[in-house]
Every structure is written in structure tokens, then in C-alpha cells.
Amino acid sequence: MFKRFMQLRLRDLVILAVILFSLPAFLDNPFHYELATQMAIIAATVVGLNLLVGYAGQVSLGHAGFFGLGAYFSAIMTGSYGWSALPALLVGAILVGVIAWIVGRPILRLKGHYLSMATLAVGFIIAIIINNETGLTGGPDGIPVAPFDLFGWELSPFGSYSLLGVELSGSQAWYLFSALVLLLAVWLAQNLIDSQIGRALRSVHGSEVAARVVGVNTAKYKSLVFVISAIYASVMGSLYAHFQGFITPAVAGFDFSIVLITMVVLGGMGSTMGVILGAVVLKLLPQLLADFQELEAVMFGLILMLTMIFMPKGLLPTLQRSIGRRLKKKAEGQA
């Protein structure tokens, strides 16, 4: 039973790795790689957000704020203060973690819509600060970001690299890097979920009163998961900033927060693989709908509405169940 569970976790991770590393066979220009890299970074952000929303059941409508904080911290520290990318990313992540903890303590006492409103406000405040601190952040015009560097080794989408004798363009190298980051993000999230801490988090969602009578300090665990998901967002924000090379306050904006939460809900709350699919679908839809340019927003909304009505549990859980049911029927038919 324990082994079976281990296998399930590994199965997901292996499937994801196979998809990520075979994907380059279908990508044939830098734009495809750019899109795939953005997808991987945002998917990793959403995996973190899912810990909070899908597993612990606490909605955050301001998560882009933490993403933006990480992005801007990296941009400013590497740009204006000459830090290298990795320390900027790590210090940024710790700072965002501290901010999330300070903010989270009081607002996580709220439930349901009230919590949503409070996180919405947190996101707005961060976006407003980034917009108005023109001297530091460049304001609404945005700010250029130095390429990512690791121990003196610079990773730029415009460079060219050779890895184990294989020639890689900068965008290919970035894609591989982001794929590895996504795998790491998923592995850490799975480890967290399948543990004492993970059960405590899920029990907050499943039945808070049950959690408390078996000794779970629910306030502590809500803060913990809020901090962890904020750190996920901050790290991915930093990477996103380095990858894009230029960021505007939109990375911390309300619209992006909504996109992130929609990815979680669409893909399947509480399903790590599901939310990655959600991120991929929501990132692809605008590309696929490019032919209906003037109707794009309408189509987008319509697809979301239909998914929510017919697949309220999200894309992947619904698909998995219907496939599982069909296989079962087939097996019974043969028996």
C-alpha cells in the first residue's frame, strides 16, 4: 500500500519529466521555446499557489503581488546594486516569506470571502507601491533586468551554449533550466503534501474542527502554507524577471492574480498535475484564439464558464475519473 503510493507519486513525476524533455521535439522556433519557458515558470508558481488554495483551502487573490515582489527585488538588486542573480533570488524569497508571515498572521484568521478580500487588498497594495515608487522600480514604464547568472555563468535567451557536446541556443537552455525548476517545484510540493505537515494542511480544508481536536494548530499551519506559497511565487517571479529581461508592474497586478487562481481552479484544485495542465491551457488559449482576435475575451470567458459548469472539479481530475471509469467498464466487460 505504501509502496503503491510511492509509485503513484513517482509516476506523476516521471510522466512530467518525459513530457518536459520530449517537448523540444515539437518546438521549432525561439517563440515556441519562450512560450514553453513562461509556461514552466508560471506552472511552478501555480503549483505553489495550489498548496494554499487546493490543499489548505485558503483562497489568495493577491498572489501576483508576491510574484511581483520577487521579480522586482531581483531586478533592482542585480540592476542597481550589482548583486548576482542567485543571492538576489534567495534574499528576495526570504524577504517575501517574512512579509507573507507578517501579513498572513492577521488575515488568515478570516474565512471564505473575507480572506479573499484581504488577500486581494494585499495584492493591490503591492502593485500600487511598485507603480508609485518610480525612483526604485521605474514606475509604470517598467524596468530592465540583467540576465540570470549562476556562479559567473550567464544564462541569457540570446546567448548560445554547449551542454555535453550539444549546441543549445539561449532560449533552449532557458527552457531546460525552467523545466528542471518545475520538476524540483513539483517534487518539493509532493513531498510536502504526503507528510504529517501535508495532512495537517489538508485537514484545515477538509474539516478544521477535526484538525483542531487531534491537536493541529490550524493558525500555525495556515501561516506556514501561506508563506511557502508566497516563497514559490517570489522565486518564480525572480526567474521570470531574468528570463523576460524587462518587467512592468503588470507582473504584480490584479489581472495576473486572477489568471493564477483561474489556472488552479481550471486545472483541478488539489491536483498538482492538474494545475500544471491549467497553467498550460490558460497560457495556450490566447495563442490558439489569435484568429478570433476581436472575440478573444468572449471565447476565453466562454471556455472557462463551460469548463466550470461541466467539470467543476477541474480538467485533470475529471478526465482521470472518466478514463478510470471507462477502463473499469472495459475490464468488467471482459470478465
Added chain:
Amino acid sequence: MTALIEVRGLDKAFGGVHAVEGVSFSVQAGQVYSVIGPNGAGKTTLFNLISGIYTPTRGEIRLNGENTARLAPNQLAERGMCRTFQQMQICMNMSAIENVMLGRHLKLRSNLFATLFRLPSQLRDEAFCRERAAELMTFVGCGDYLEHEASAMSYGALKRLEIARALAAEPKVILLDEPAAGLNATETAQLEALIRKIADQGTTVLLVEHDMKLVMGISDRLLVLNYGRVLAEGTPAEIRENPDVIAAYLGG
């Protein structure tokens, strides 16, 4: 000998309504102690007070001599108290065995780092916890559901699963709020056997129950509530003879 649970002059008012008024009683360690009374008598309120879900308006509750009236449920769990609910509280977003493993929360001391990187120490703890949880599920009679999701279990099985979760915390005292509600005669008989087994292991059992046959059969002592007040207290034989109880129950 001091009592394991000592309740003195307990009062709980919701606005002007006194759900529990001036209730005093004590439970010795190892007893099966039942609280009975008509609907709305304040039994569940009393349980919620003892288990820290509500804070009393007045009065004190002592667990092992310590006044616990203002402690939160998770602090009471640390002191060896665990409970089940009349409205079952099962985490439907987890598998059956994970619900029981959740019960061992306080027995596990894994840190965040070991968890994130799946260090061997953490894996060992997890494996042991899973083993214990599986044993408990067999003990309460949910052995068939080891690999099921909680949402796929029957009502009767979920009731037993909730007891397994409470037992997983290895409590000194377990509070069972109407464990037989909604069960058929066979299931009730199984439940009675289970409560006996729990008591035989030395765990004190506090029981709220409607099923008179069950209560009279397994209780060492009974507390009868009516309109939030104590109507009678004593052994099952004493309670059966008590004219006030007969009047309240039979409307005579």
C-alpha cells in the same frame, strides 16, 4: 484519588438561553461515563465545552487537576483528550488511512526541511505512522477500507473511522458524541463491543448517546441532563429507578 475530569458549576449561555446551567460531575480514570437526556438537553453543548470548542460562561473544568476551561481544542489534544462528533468530521479530501494518520499528528515531530527533502528519518516516521493507522483501522473494523478514499466509505464505516482517528492520538480520555446515531442494530452491537475494547485498554470513555440499551449496557456511571441542568447522576441501576428520570423520559 482525584478524578480525571472534574466539572464544577459549569454554565454556558447563548444570549439569554442557558444551554448548560450549573452542571457538576466527575469522571474517574478508566470509567465509561455517559451523558444522556432528551433532545436539546445540552449534551452536545456540554461536550463542546469539555473539548474546548466552546468557552464556558462560568464554572471550571479540570483535566487531571488542571483547569482547562479556557484552552483550545488543540491544546486539550496535547493533554490527552480527543473526541468524535455527532455531525461526523471526516476530511473527505484525504484517503481513509490518511484521516487516521492525521490523528497521530502530535506523535510525529518531523520538521519542514526533512519533509521537503524526504530525509530517511522522515520516511521511517511516516512508515511507522501508516502501520499504526492500519492497525487501528482493523481494530475499529474498517480494515477493508485501507486503500479507499474517505469519500467512498459508507456512513457506518466513517463513524468507526472517526473513532480510529481519535484513538490514533492515544488519548487518555475519548469523547464520543452519539456514535450510534444512524446505525442499525447490528452496527450498534459492533459499536458496543468496540467501546468495551477501548475501555478495556484503559482509555476513559465519555459518551453522549440516545440508544438506552447501549448506554445502560456499557456505562459505569450516567449523568442525566434536562433543560441544561443535572436531573440525576449515578450507576445505570440507580438511574433506571430514579423517578425524575422516568418522568422526564416517559412524560409521566
